[in-house]
Amino acid sequence: MNRFTRDQMAARVGRDIPNGAYVNLGIGLPTMVANHLPKDREIILHTENGLLGMGPAPEAGAEDLDLINAGKQPVTALPGASYFHHADSFGMMRGGHLDCCVLGAFQVSVKGDLANWHTGAKDAIPAVGGAMDLAIGAKSVYVMMEHLTKQGESKIVAHCTYPVTGLSCVNRIYTDLAVIDVTPSGLVAIDIVPGLSFEELARLTGVPMQDQTGGGGTRNAA
């Protein structure tokens, strides 16, 4: 089965972020989007620990341990950047000032419920960071994840079985198989990896989904 590569997924997300947007990229796969933002757009990256206008990683030897991202990796500040304290930083999320955030996920439900902070395993030490604030805060919440678990189960589910991060908060899901919008009338596939039919995508996903991948009319599958 064909799959979008991680770079292709990141590039696809990058193309959907408009000029002038304020964006928070989550830890892991979403961080790759920073390398794929269209060069002709001015997009301002936010990091929860108090920086707007985050730039790329510094060259080796130029790291400053007072200048880090949410993953605690050294970064740079672009001309025009600003620093602020934590309450302001999370006010930017909760207050609806961020245009978009891109998050990883364990599961997303058909209603847009997000599970990405805790497996619920008894011996796991829970940690949430800013995930719950981002989930309910940004104007658009995009999820990037593999479509299927290693066991071949869909990570897009009727109901999340992992503890949720936020309810009805995801707007769009980018996977290695498809791009799927979460709408009030259900999931809508808008892009699909070449060589995969909508019917096969719907079968693998196992939840009701509409087809708008062909540019033609809408088809339904369950």
Add this chain to the structure above:
Amino acid sequence: MINKIVRSAEAAVADIHDGATVLIGGFGTAGMPSELIDALIAQGARDLTIVNNNAGNGDTGLAALLKTKRVRKVVCSFPRQTDSHVFDALYRAGEIELELVPQGNLAERIRAAGSGIGAFFSPTGFGTLLAEGKETRVIDGRNYVLEYPIRGDYAFVKALRGDRWGNLVYRKTARNFGPIMAAAAKCTIAQVREIVNLGDLDPEAVVTPGIFVTRVVEIPVAARTVEAPGAAA
């Protein structure tokens, strides 16, 4: 004459009592007031509640304090990191209590304490495990969770420069929790890289006005090297 300058970290933390709640600034090691923490370890207060974004990295700073087993409870958003082995072992052994708080609620609860807010409704965490048992309300069609302030008996913050009135400026993303913690404690102790004369800080650029700061101690350069960054927020 007002003079908040204290001669040493040891003198700055000398009166911290057993059972105190201490707000400790920093995000990972950026902005962590390690020398004040070291002084608290030497001072010996126990049965402490510590509020920080994390639960220690490596074996120094906050992790070293936890290792003394004088911390009863940690309030934080992200304890589990690649280098949080000290906390992990205590938690698995049932030797430390954890209150896990979404990071934005943690920040706003601290801010609320410093601003005299009795409680507030936050949309963050609604419908999740972390809001279980909490009061909720629908406001303008949206779901909110009631959250209460987090006050400190003491706050430890790390800043770049300070003066004898306690005015502070910070450095880059090491600012993080410093300004809100400074306002939320009965006694705020700032460790600064450099103490400057009154008037040397541009009033337009002061981040924490001195009214929020009780003691200022100069720690010229980081006395220790900071470990390599750990994983995840």
